Each structure stands twice: as C-alpha cells, then as structure tokens.
Amino acid sequence: MATATMRDVRLEDHKVPKMPTATRVRYGDGRVLPVGGGLWLYRKAPLAPVKDAKTHAKALEVGDPIAAAIEELAAETPYTTARRSMARARYRPFHLLLVNLPRRYSPPEGSRHGETLQQWFGDERTQDRLLLMGTRLNDIVGGADRSIGDVIDSVATSMTTYEVPMVDYQQDLEDVGDMMTRSGFTIPTPKDFHLAESWWAAGGSTGASLLPHADHLHVFRTVAGSQTAARHDVDSCASWPTGIEGHHVLRMGSVYGLDLPFQGAANSLSTWASTLLDRGAVMVSIRGLIEPSPITRKELRRQRDRYLRDIRNAKAQGKLDDQQQEEMVQTLEQVEGAYSTGKAFPTLVETSVVAAFTGQGKKRLDTLGNGTAFEVAPMDNRQPLALAESWIGSPVRANPNLMDLPSSSVAYSGIASLGTVGDAHGANVGFTIRDRQEALMSATASSDTDVYPIFGCVGSSGAGKSQFMAYSAYQYALEGRPVIVIDPKKNSDFSESFGDHGTTFSLDSFAGGSGGLGGAGGTGVFDPLRFSKTPGDGINTAVSMLHAVNVWPHSTQNFEADLQEALKYGVTRGAKAIGTTLEIAKADGKATPELVDPILRQSKNDPLFGAMVGLQDDGEVLSAAEGITYIKVGNANLELPPMGVDQATLGLTQRVSAALIRMMVFGSAEALRGRRGVLMLDEAWVFLGAGAEEMERLGRLARSLEVFPILFTQRISDLIEANLTHHIARGIILHTKDPKEAEAAFQLFGVEPTPERLRFTTAPERIGKGGANFGSRKPLFEYDDKDNRVRLIRGAIGLYCDLDDRAVDVEIKIPPDFLAKSSTNALDRARREGRIVI
Numbered sequence: 001m002a003t004a005t006m007r008d009v010r011l012e013d014h015k016v017p018k019m020p021t022a023t024r025v026r027y028g029d030g031r032v033l034p035v036g037g038g039l040w041l042y043r044k045a046p047l048a049p050v051k052d053a054k055t056h057a058k059a060l061e062v063g064d065p066i067a068a069a070i071e072e073l074a075a076e077t078p079y080t081t082a083r084r085s086m087a088r089a090r091y092r093p094f095h096l097l098l099v100n101l102p103r104r105y106s107p108p109e110g111s112r113h114g115e116t117l118q119q120w121f122g123d124e125r126t127q128d129r130l131l132l133m134g135t136r137l138n139d140i141v142g143g144a145d146r147s148i149g150d151v152i153d154s155v156a157t158s159m160t161t162y163e164v165p166m167v168d169y170q171q172d173l174e175d176v177g178d179m180m181t182r183s184g185f186t187i188p189t190p191k192d193f194h195l196a197e198s199w200w201a202a203g204g205s206t207g208a209s210l211l212p213h214a215d216h217l218h219v220f221r222t223v224a225g226s227q228t229a230a231r232h233d234v235d236s237c238a239s240w241p242t243g244i245e246g247h248h249v250l251r252m253g254s255v256y257g258l259d260l261p262f263q264g265a266a267n268s269l270s271t272w273a274s275t276l277l278d279r280g281a282v283m284v285s286i287r288g289l290i291e292p293s294p295i296t297r298k299e300l301r302r303q304r305d306r307y308l309r310d311i312r313n314a315k316a317q318g319k320l321d322d323q324q325q326e327e328m329v330q331t332l333e334q335v336e337g338a339y340s341t342g343k344a345f346p347t348l349v350e351t352s353v354v355a356a357f358t359g360q361g362k363k364r365l366d367t368l369g370n371g372t373a374f375e376v377a378p379m380d381n382r383q384p385l386a387l388a389e390s391w392i393g394s395p396v397r398a399n400p401n402l403m404d405l406p407s408s409s410v411a412y413s414g415i416a417s418l419g420t421v422g423d424a425h426g427a428n429v430g431f432t433i434r435d436r437q438e439a440l441m442s443a444t445a446s447s448d449t450d451v452y453p454i455f456g457c458v459g460s461s462g463a464g465k466s467q468f469m470a471y472s473a474y475q476y477a478l479e480g481r482p483v484i485v486i487d488p489k490k491n492s493d494f495s496e497s498f499g500d501h502g503t504t505f506s507l508d509s510f511a512g513g514s515g516g517l518g519g520a521g522g523t524g525v526f527d528p529l530r531f532s533k534t535p536g537d538g539i540n541t542a543v544s545m546l547h548a549v550n551v552w553p554h555s556t557q558n559f560e561a562d563l564q565e566a567l568k569y570g571v572t573r574g575a576k577a578i579g580t581t582l583e584i585a586k587a588d589g590k591a592t593p594e595l596v597d598p599i600l601r602q603s604k605n606d607p608l609f610g611a612m613v614g615l616q617d618d619g620e621v622l623s624a625a626e627g628i629t630y631i632k633v634g635n636a637n638l639e640l641p642p643m644g645v646d647q648a649t650l651g652l653t654q655r656v657s658a659a660l661i662r663m664m665v666f667g668s669a670e671a672l673r674g675r676r677g678v679l680m681l682d683e684a685w686v687f688l689g690a691g692a693e694e695m696e697r698l699g700r701l702a703r704s705l706e707v708f709p710i711l712f713t714q715r716i717s718d719l720i721e722a723n724l725t726h727h728i729a730r731g732i733i734l735h736t737k738d739p740k741e742a743e744a745a746f747q748l749f750g751v752e753p754t755p756e757r758l759r760f761t762t763a764p765e766r767i768g769k770g771g772a773n774f775g776s777r778k779p780l781f782e783y784d785d786k787d788n789r790v791r792l793i794r795g796a797i798g799l800y801c802d803l804d805d806r807a808v809d810v811e812i813k814i815p816p817d818f819l820a821k822s823s824t825n826a827l828d829r830a831r832r833e834g835r836i837v838i
Contacts, residue, residue, distance in 0.1 A: 021197060021206060022394035030187050031166075031173070032134070034393030039169050040095075041176055042134035042392065043185035044192055050271055050417035052434060054807040055752040060412065065184035066133065067345065067411035070094070072179040073135060074292045074346035074407075084291070084299045084349075091289035091349070095134040097390065098284040098415055099199040100277050103128045108425060108440065113478035117428060120815040126436045128203065129418050130195050132188060134392065135290075137176060139168040196392055199283050200250060200356070208246075212384045213237060215251065216360050222246030237360070249360040252386035253368070255284075255353035256401030257375040258409060272373050274414030278434075279368050281355045285390035286410060287397070288351035296347040345406040352399040354379070354386050377401065421800045421808035427475035429468075429732070429800060430812040439800055439810045443476055443678050443708040451803055452729035453702035455710045456684075456719060458745050459734025464779050464796030464812060465712040468732070469680055470497040470822040471814050472710070473628050477501040482624040482677035484668040487632045488661070488686045494630060497822035501627040506634035507611075521607045524577045524614020526663035529567070530621045531670050539567045542578050545612060545663060549655045551598040559595055566591035577614030579603055608636070609656045612663050622664075624671040631664065640686055661687055665698060672707045684711035688718045699727025716744040732798035732810075735777035736761050749801035757799070760809075779812075792819060 025033040032040045046065055053059035073094070079087035105124035107114035166173075188196070194203070201208040201221055209226045211218040211234060218237065220226035225246040232240050258272065276284055315321075355376070357365065369375040379386040385398035419435040426442035446453040457465050469485065474497065476483045487494065495504040524530055528545060532538030543563045552559065569590040570581025579600055585591035603613040623629075638657040650658070665687055668679050679702075681687050688695055702709050711728075713719065716736070719728065731749060736742040742761045746753040765778035772780040772793055780793040795814060801807045814822070 022388065022391040022396070023197070026193060026392075028187075028190075029177075031137075031169075032393045034395065036393075036395030039137045039139070039166075039173075040134045040393050041137055041173060041180075042095075042132050042188060042193075042196075043177075043180040044188040045096075045131040045133055045416050046184050046186075047129065047131060047416050047418035047420070049419045049421070049806055049808050050274055050414045052419045052421075052432070052806075052808040054750065054801070054805065058805070062414075062416050063408075063412035066096070066416060067407060069133060069180055069183040069185065070290055070346055070348075070407040070411065072183065073176070074290050076175065076179075077290065077292050079292070079295065084295055087295055088289070088291075088349075091291055092138075093136045093287070093289050094348075095132075095392075096284075096286040096410065096415060097130075097132045097134070097196055097392065098273065098277075099128075099130045099195055100282055101128045101195070101199060101203055102126070102282075103203075105438070108438065110425060112425075112480060113475060116475075116478055120818075121428075121813070124431065124436075124813070126431065126438065128195065129435065130192055131416055132192070132196055132392075133180070133185065135176060137169045138172045140171060193392070200387055200390075202248060210384065210387075215378050215380045215383070217250040217252065217383045217387060219248050219250060220244075220246060221248075248358060250282075250383075250387070251357045251360070251365060252379045252383050253355050253357065253365045253376045254379050254386070254399045254401045255355050255369075255374050255376055256403060257369070258353075258373055258403055258405060270373070270409075270412060271414030271417070273410075274417045275372050276355055276368075276374075277417075280357050280359075280363075282358055283356040283390055284415065285354045286351065286415070287389070288348040288402075288405075290407070291347040291349045293344045293346050296344070345408045345411075347404055348407050348410060349404045351403045351405050351410075352389065352397065352401075353403075354389050354399055356387070356390070419808045421802050421804075421806045421810065423802070427472045427479070429472070430795065430798070430810040433797065433809040433811055439808070441472065443479070443481055444676050444706070445803055446708060446729060447676070447703050447706045449803065450703065452699070452727050453707070453709060454699050454724065454728045455708065456724075456728045456731035456748065457710060457712045457734070457798075458714070458716045458719070458731065458736065458741075458748070459777075459796075459798075460714050460737040460741070463714075463734035463736070463777065464798075465714070465734060466492075466494070466682060467779075467814055467819070467822055468734075468796070468798075468812055469682055469710070469712050470494045471812070471818060473678070473680055474498060474501060474818065476678045477627045480626070482626060482672055482675050483628045483680065484624050484672060484677070485628060485630045485680045485682070486664055486668060486687075487630070487682045488638065489683055490633050490637075491635070492682075493632055494822060495632070497818065498628045498630060499821070502630050503625055503627065504630045504632065506632055507636040507638075508634040521605060521610025522579060522603045522613065522615030523607075523611055523619060524579070524616065525620055525622055526612050526660065526667045527577050527614040527621070528612070528663060528666070529571065529578055529581060530576055530614055531623075531667040533670055533673055535571050537670075539564065539571065541663075541666060542567055545659050546578070546599065548662075549602075549609065549652070549659045551602045551609075551652070552594075553652070555594070557594075562591065562595050566595065576617040579613050579615035580617050606656060608638075608660050612660060622667040622671055624668070624675065624677060629668075629671075631668075638686075665695070669698060669702065669705055669707050669709075673705045676706050676708075678708045678710065680710045680712070682712045684713035685715040685718050687711075688713075688715075688722045696723050696727065699724055702727075714741075716741045716748060719748060720744060730800075730802050732800050733761060733777075734796055734798050735763075735765075737764075738762075749799075749807065750805075751799065751801060751807045760797075761799070792816070 022035050023032050024035050030042045032042055034040060048062045050059045050062050073092050077090055077092055079090055103126050105121045105126050107117040111117060198204060198206045201219055204221050209220040222245050225244045228244050229240060273284060365376045365378045382398045385396055388394055388396040389398045419432040420437040421432060422429060422439035423442035423445050426440040429439040429441050431438055457468060459465055473483050473485050495502060528541035529538040532541060543560055546563055547560050566585035567581050570584040573584050575581035575584050582591060582596045582599060586593060586596040599613060603610040603615055639653045640657050672679060698709060725748060733745045736745055739758060739762050742758055743753055760775060761777055763773055763776035765773055765776050765780055767773045777797040779796040781790045782793055784791050795812045798810050798812055799807055800810045
C-alpha cells in the first residue's frame with residue numbers, strides 16, 4: 001500500500017500538478033526549474049509581420065531566428081552513432097509557446113495624450129501576443145571543473161533537496177544563452193512570464209478554478225462565478241445561465257497531419273501557425289526533440305527499402321492508385337535529395353502541436369483545418385492534460401498525434417508573426433487589420449534617428465487623406481507640438497475640427513488685410529526677410545523668389561547680383577522687409593529705380609505678391625503658435641502652373657502664385673525651426689507644381705530644422721518625378737483608383753506589388769450598386785434614412801510603411817465625435833453649416 005501511495009504522489013507531482021503550473025522555481029534570467037526535475041531555459045522570440053510583410057524575402061526573415069536557434073542546438077548535440085535509436089536519448093527537447101489573448105485597449109506608456117486616446121478607444125479590442133522558446137539544459141554533475149568532492153556534494157544536494165546545484169548547468173546555460181542571443185532572442189520579462197503562465201486564465205490569476213468537461217474546460221476567474229456554476233448541475237453546463245461573472249470556456253485541440261515537409265515557404269499553406277490564430281487560437285504549444293540532420297539522412301537511407309515496400313503493398317491492396325504511388329515516391333526522392341546535400345534543416349521528432357480555442361458550441365474543431373495544410377482533432381477526455389502540456393516546463397504529454405517535421409516547417413510557419421507597424425510613440429494612426437495592434441506615428445523619429453524626414457500620405461480623392469490630416473494634426477497639438485497645416489483647396493475649411501487647439505488664417509486676409517483681395521497689398525506675411533531666422537537666409541530666399549517672379553519682363557538685364565547688393569545694404573541699415581530694404585537702397589543710390597520701382601508697384605497693386613514683399617517693417621508675420629496654425633486659401637484665386645512647365649513660359653499671375661506657395665512652405669518651416677513641430681501640406685501636388693526643386697530642398701533641410709513634413713497627394717507619380725523618393729522614408733497608401741498610380745505608390749515605398757495588394761488598393765467601395773465592399777481600402781459608409789445621416793461602417797484602410805521597413809494594413813479609426821466635425825461628406829458639411837439638404 002505504501003508503495004502504491006508513493007507512486008500516486010510521484011505521478012501527481014510529475015504528470016498532473018495539483019496547482020495549475022509545472023514550475024517549481026523561475027529565475028530572472030529565464031531559467032525554469034520544473035516540478036519534473038531538470039532545468040530549462042526560456043527566451044522571448046522577436047515578432048514581425050509575415051502575411052503583411054513588404055516582400056516575400058521580408059516574410060522569410062521573420063522565421064530566421066527560430067531556424068537559427070534550432071540549427072545551433074542541433075549542431076551541439078553529441079552523438080557517437082548516426083543511428084536514431086541509439087542517439088535519441090541525447091536529443092535536445094524544445095518548447096515553443098505562442099500566446100495570443102484579446103485585450104481592451106490601453107494607451108502606450110508615456111503617451112502625451114493618453115487620456116484622450118483612452119476616451120476614444122477604451123472599448124477597442126487589441127491582441128496581446130507572446131512567443132517563448134525553451135529548451136532543457138544539460139548538466140555536468142559537480143560542474144565543468146569538478147573534483148571528486150564536487151561530484152559528491154552535487155549528488156548529495158540532489159538527493160536531499162530534489163534539486164541540482166546550478167553550477168552543474170552553468171556551462172550549458174552560457175552556451176545555450178549565447179546561441180539564443182545570437183539568434184535574436186531576449187530574456188523574458190516578469191510580465192512576459194506571467195502572460196505565458198496564466199494565458200488560460202485570460203492573463204489573470206493562476207488561482208482561477210478549472211472545471212473539466214469531456215470536450216472543453218470551464219475557467220472561473222472569480223469566486224462568484226464558480227459559486228453560480230456550483231448552484232447548478234456542474235456536469236451539465238447547458239443548463240447554466242449566460243453571462244456568468246469571470247467565466248470563459250477553452251477547447252483544447254490536437255494539430256496534426258501537416259503535409260509540408262518540403263513545401264516552398266512561398267506557399268500560403270506554409271504559414272499554418274498564423275492560420276491557426278486567424279481561426280481563433282489563443283494558444284499554440286509545440287514540443288518535440290531536435291534531431292541533427294545527419295542522423296535523419298542516415299535513417300532515411302536505412303528505412304528506404306521498407307518505405308518503398310510499404311508503397312508497393314498499398315498499391316497491390318488497392319489503397320493507392322498510380323498517381324498516388326508516383327507522388328509518394330517523388331516525395332521520398334525529394335526528402336532524400338534535400339538531406340543528401342548536407343544542408344537540410346534539423347528534424348523535429350515526436351513533435352506535438354496543441355492549440356487552445358475559446359468558446360463553447362462554436363465552430364467544430366475538426367473543421368478548422370479545412371482548406372489548410374493541417375487538421376485539428378478535439379482532445380476529448382484529455383482537456384486538463386492538454387492544458388498541462390502547454391505549461392512552462394511541463395512534463396505532461398497528452399497529444400496522441402505526433403509528427404516528425406523538418407524544423408523549417410515550424411520556423412517558417414508564421415508562429416513568429418505579428419502585424420505591428422509604426423513607432424513607439426506619437427499620434428494614433430489606427431489599428432492593424434490582422435492583429436489589432438495600435439500603430440503610432442512619431443513626429444520626431446526621423447530627426448532623432450537621422451533618416452529621410454518626409455512622410456507621404458497618398459491616395460485618390462475621397463480615400464480619406466484630408467480626414468487623416470485633420471485627425472493627426474489634432475493629436476500632435478495634444479502632444480504640445482506646434483503644427484502648421486497649409487490647405488490650398490479653394491473654400492476648404494477644417495477650422496472646426498481643430499477647435500480650441502487651432503488658429504485659422506485665410507490667404508484672403510494674408511494677401512490683402514481686412515479688406516480681402518480688394519484691399520491694399522504689401523502685408524508681407526510671407527516676406528522671407530521677416531520670417532527667416534538669419535538675415536543671410538532671408539536675403540538668399542528673397543533674391544530667389546523675386547528672380548522667379550520677374551516683374552521686369554521687358555528687361556534683358558539679370559538683376560540677381562543687384563538685388564543681392566540692395567537687400568544686403570538695406571538690411572544693414574535696419575530694414576526688416578523687402579519693400580523697406582529696397583526703398584533705403586534706392587534712396588541711398590545703392591539700387592536703381594529700374595530695379596526697385598516695379599517691385600514696389602507690384603506689391604501695392606497685387607495682394608498675392610504683396611504678401612511676399614512687405615512695405616512696412618512691422619505688422620503680422622507668419623509664426624507658429626502653440627497648437628495648430630491652419631492656413632487655408634479661402635477665396636483667393638491661385639493660378640498654379642502644371643508641374644514641369646518652364647517658368648519662363650508662365651504669365652505673371654502664375655509666377656506670383658507659384659512663388660507664394662513656395663514662401664508659404666519655407667516660411668512655415670522657418671517658423672517651426674528647432675521646435676520639433678509638424679508641417680502638413682494638403683494636396684501636395686500643388687506645392688510640387690509650384691516648384692519641385694524647392695520641395696526637394698525642404699526634404700534636405702527638414703531634418704536639420706527638426707521639422708516633420710507630411711505630404712498629402714493623389715498624384716503619386718509627381719513625388720517620384722520631383723526626385724523626392726530619397727527624402728520620403730515612410731508613409732501611408734490609401735485607396736488609389738488608377739492602377740498605374742497604385743503601382744507608383746508601391747514603388748515609392750518599396751512594397752512588392754502583389755496582385756492581392758493591387759486589387760485591394762484599387763477596388764471601389766461598393767460592389768456594383770450593392771453593399772459595401774470590404775475588399776477595398778476606401779472608408780465604408782451607409783445611409784441612415786431615419787436620421788438622414790451617413791454612418792461610418794469601417795474606416796479607411798491604409799498600408800502603413802514605417803521606418804523599420806514594415807508595410808502593414810491599418811484601419812484608420814477616427815473617433816465619431818471628431819469625425820462629425822471634420823467630415824467632408826456633403827450631408828455632414830451641410831449639418832455643420834446649418835443648411836437644409838433637399
């Protein structure tokens with residue numbers, strides 16, 4: 001009886017722990033002492049987009065750390081014979097644990113406008129994902145430099161405490177730790193381990209109660225919830241009330257039948273692990289033994305004749321037709337060919353894959369593998385054991401469906417995939433489509449990391465560019481950054497969107513005082529002598545602007561040198577505007593009337609030109625207040641030339657309009673100099689048409705100015721033709737109707753133009769005259785007849801291309817209260833303006 005009792009205790013301790021954990025001690029460096037003995041080391045794997053990768057090569061890179069770690073672990077496996085049955089005892093066991101739990105949104109730590117983000121997205125669901133890789137460490141009794149006394153002490157310690165001294169594992173700990181570090185793994189934080197050890201309790205307390213049923217597990221995170229279930233028939237959950245507090249259901253399944261030993265990683269079926277997540281898995285546990293490839297090669301040779309004999313017998317018994325027989329023989333030859341090169345991946349033998357799904361009575365587990373490379377079997381009557389198999393350091397093995405796989409089938413399965421994109425802080429762009437990760441856009445990342453400074457938001461009219469402009473500008477203002485928004489669309493007005501955080505100026509007033517375009521000129525709001533930080537910069541910009549406008553069309557004289565001398569003279573006499581500077585130079589004989597008079601005359605008579613040539617030293621000048629400085633065109637009539645047209649062929653009005661646009665851009669950049677602010681240019685093709693070389697100059701100077709320029713445009717090819725490709729490091733691709741423009745957008749950001757991406761980018765928002773097309777990037781709306789209101793179904797989808805060379809689809813989720821103030825929809829505009837729409 002005593003022997004039986006001891007056996008029961010041993011089995012309970014080692015196979016089904018009383019407490020929901022298999023860990024006796026966990027150390028801060030990732031070491032884990034399991035209840036079953038030995039010592040394991042766990043490391044955190046890096047995660048990156050796979051299905052959302054910019055290119056196929058980028059997708060493969062995500063699996064490289066796991067492949068490299070397994071390769072190194074296999075290489076150091078000692079064996080004296082290549083026979084599997086003899087060497088198996090020395091194989092290194094491994095454990096990959098992927099956790100993917102839904103979470104309520106919380107703002108990023110350190111956010112400057114976290115309170116507002118919480119108000120906007122407090123009910124948003126995100127995903128908390130983690131991947132750990134563990135392996136058992138090998139011990140040397142007494143340590144690497146052991147003496148006889150050390151060995152005796154080590155054995156005595158093990159017998160009295162059921163533990164082994166850490167010195168026994170020190171050498172292997174260092175070796176394996178170095179391997180994992182070289183492969184890109186890091187030490188898990190206490191928060192990481194808590195998630196890994198409590199995923200089944202939704203990341204809460206591991207003291208949650210478990211109630212197993214034949215094909216599922218009930219988890220009660222609160223005492224009240226378990227008491228509610230106890231008041232009913234605990235064996236018949238169908239009679240329980242709905243909505244039990246702190247209660248959820250898990251279903252454990254066995255994943256098997258993987259038919260991908262030597263499939264190319266380009267095959268969509270190869271990313272089977274990420275497909276499991278797409279189909280609702282909250283946990284995937286993979287365990288097995290790492291076999292060096294030379295042993296697999298030897299085993300294949302030894303078993304070849306038996307395998308071929310089995311194929312022939314199956315054919316003779318009618319279990320295989322000619323095609324199936326041929327395919328199996330070809331597979332054998334492919335496998336032999338791969339291993340004969342000596343470059344094959346290590347083999348993962350006795351591999352067990354267990355996955356957990358939430359919900360009871362939902363889709364049957366045995367149908368989840370339909371259309372994939374795997375099958376899923378419910379682990380009926382093994383639910384607690386299947387759960388225990390997933391635990392860190394667990395000795396439990398409950399899966400009856402074991403597989404032998406090349407390590408590539410696991411490393412490149414998408415198990416390390418996470419569709420994350422953007423910066424560590426900044427304005428909220430939205431949430432990634434596949435994995436619901438928040439995407440942020442920093443205003444200072446380019447300056448701080450010394451990369452190309454310009455952000456490009458591209459897409460067709462109606463794709464959501466102006467909405468995104470207003471939304472991100474508002475957030476940067478909440479961060480306390482100065483923001484200048486230049487809106488060149490006639491009669492466009494986003495001032496209500498910015499509220500108390502914005503100061504609005506209309507070009508009407510800039511160009512002609514309170515009387516608008518009919519008023520006097522010479523305001524000098526965009527006079528480069530007034531807005532430039534140094535006199536030298538102001539003089540050079542003024543000369544360039546005046547020469548480009550050229551108010552002396554009938555003169556053959558080149559006035560650049562004369563202008564330089566006159567402006568410099570006037571500045572040294574204390575003048576602060578172009579007009580006053582030239583008047584002083586003329587009065588003192590340093591400039592001729594032929595040079596000066598046409599400039600002064602044009603400034604007085606042309607309000608647009610007068611906005612660049614001040615006739616007084618005082619008066620309003622472009623500056624960036626705290627918050628948003630919103631510059632709109634209003635009713636001003638800018639006649640801008642097409643891009644690439646020779647300036648010499650333009651009329652005076654077009655030359656003035658182009659020059660004014662350039663001064664608006666550089667005046668704004670100067671106003672933001674050194675303040676780590678943001679400059680937004682809506683309809684950027686307008687600015688490119690006014691002077692592409694000046695925009696290229698902005699790209700060169702923005703980083704040193706510590707200014708973050710954001711360009712919004714529908715004419716994507718213009719950015720490439722303007723030589724801005726080498727100044728744009730990141731951006732967003734929205735709906736782009738023209739396939740050629742869509743391809744230009746992919747070229748701009750270095751994204752592989754797959755057919756799927758092209759279809760998604762160019763697809764209309766509606767399918768014929770029917771309902772909303774969720775296969776389009778456009779924002780989707782529906783009309784509410786009762787309220788005479790347009791309701792947003794889904795925000796615009798943008799392909800966010802970030803500084804880390806990632807490109808991931810993001811839903812731009814503009815909060816309803818902000819959208820109501822910024823929408824450009826005709827019904828919404830009429831409602832804001834108090835107009836009745838018929």
